[in-house]
Amino acid sequence: MKLTKQNFEKARGFILANARMIERRLFDFHFNGGSANGVFHAVYAYRNNDGGFGYGMEPDTASPESQPLFSIMALETLDEVGYLNAELIRNDFMPYFESITTEKGGIPWMFRPKSEYPCGEHFKTVKEWAALSTTSSLLGILEKYKINIPWMKKAEQFVWAEIERIQEKHVFCHLCTPRRLQFLQHTKNRKKAAEAMSNLKNWIVADGVLFKDPSDDGWGLYGKPHSLNYAPYPDHILNPIFSKETIESDLEGLLNKQKTDGRWDTWYGISEGTKLEWAGIQTLWTLKVLKSYGSIEN
Template identity: 75%
Template sequence: MILSKNDFLKARDFILTNARMIERRLFEFHFANGDMNGVFHAVYAYRNPDGGFGHGMEPDTASPESQPLFSIMALETLDEVGCLTKEIILKDFMPYFESITTEKGGVPWMFKPKSDYPCEGHFKTVKEWAALSTTAPLLGFLEKYDIDIPWMKKAEEFVWSEFERIKDTHVFCYLCVPRWLTFLRYTKSQDEAKKTINDLRNWISNNGTIYEDKTDEGWGLYGKPHSLNYAPSSESILYSLFSKKTIESDIEELINRQKEDGRWGTWYGISEGTKLEWAGIQTLWVLKVLKNYGRIEK
């Protein structure tokens, strides 16, 4: 099954008329031969004087305050389009990350807002301790771009200890697992990495992580992942975890879930505007997955 040209154009038009500038520039990059510089400038619009990224880079908050997670998202986006460099990481990112590193050597996931800007409730109750899902990808990018700085030693010790501590308790989070894999792909400790990847495969396979109920409107959203959340392309580390039949079935279901206005929706959003922003993020994600699998009509 493929997404028809007409339905692709409907998705394009939804993004261009409803999504944020960053999704519009990413769409242009991936589907219209866009320049990576447009993405670079869209990302840096979220940057603060302290070097961190804020301003609702994830639309669950309207606060301008810097958040570690948003700064990781900025790194991921720059890497996605090929404009991340060793110099950018060291100059524009590491001073912020080093300034918020905890005594354990890791970077927190998020901070509680100091402002009264609108935000989802989970921002107000967040635990501000060091987290695997921010520290691991940061280390992964440092390794990928051949960076060796003293900060990395204690951070890596923290990451391995966190893998051992949390085990399978968070594998349901398809936003976190790819960030762990960024580290596991690039770390020099490949023997340990291969063991951890094998553990991840077993945990995802054996504890009911994959959500089977395709009649549920929440299928594929947070807490209810499908195969494509873990294997968004055939090049994904976890791709071989799933049968061809499962991948095909999930692609078909994903295509069928497109709305009449071209979007793929979510339940996320603190306002009507941010609901559209989340839909823009989700729609772009689906289009990238379908492109990866060659499922968009030429």
């Protein structure tokens, strides 16, 4: 079963008519051979003078204030299109991250907004302490690009301590897991990484983690993950923990989730406009997954 040409065109039309510029540029990069430079400029539209990224890089807030998570998202997006290099990371990103590092050595997930802008309720009560997901992702990227700076030593101690403390508690969050993987795949401590990777794989395949009802509106969204949330392309490090039948079943489930206007939907959004932005994000993600598994008609 594959996405038909007609349904691909519907998805394309939905993205071009409704998604943010960043998703439109990413679509152009992944499906039209577009420029990574265009993605760079779309990402940097969210950048502040302090080097952090704000302005709703995640559509649940319209606040311009810099946020650690948004800055991580910016790094990850530039990495996705091959635009990152050591010099850019050192000069454009690390001054901000070093300025928000906590005494424990990690960086927070989010800060509570200090200005009056529309935002989701969960932003108003966020815990501002250091977080595993953001810190591990940043460390993994630094290791990937062969960067060695003093900041990393205490940050790595924090990440290992958090992995031991949290263990399986974040496995249901398919947005947190790849950030932990980023660190485990690139850290120099291969012995500890192998043990942590083995544990992570066992936790993911444990009963109750994968959500197996594609008819549920939340299937594949936050807290209700399927196999493709963890293995979004065939040569992903987590792909072997899922059977071929599971992957194929979830691909079929994804295909059946497409709406008549071409979108794949979410329940996220603080307004009708941001719901469309989230749908643009989800639609692009789905198209990338389907493409990687050869599930789009030529």
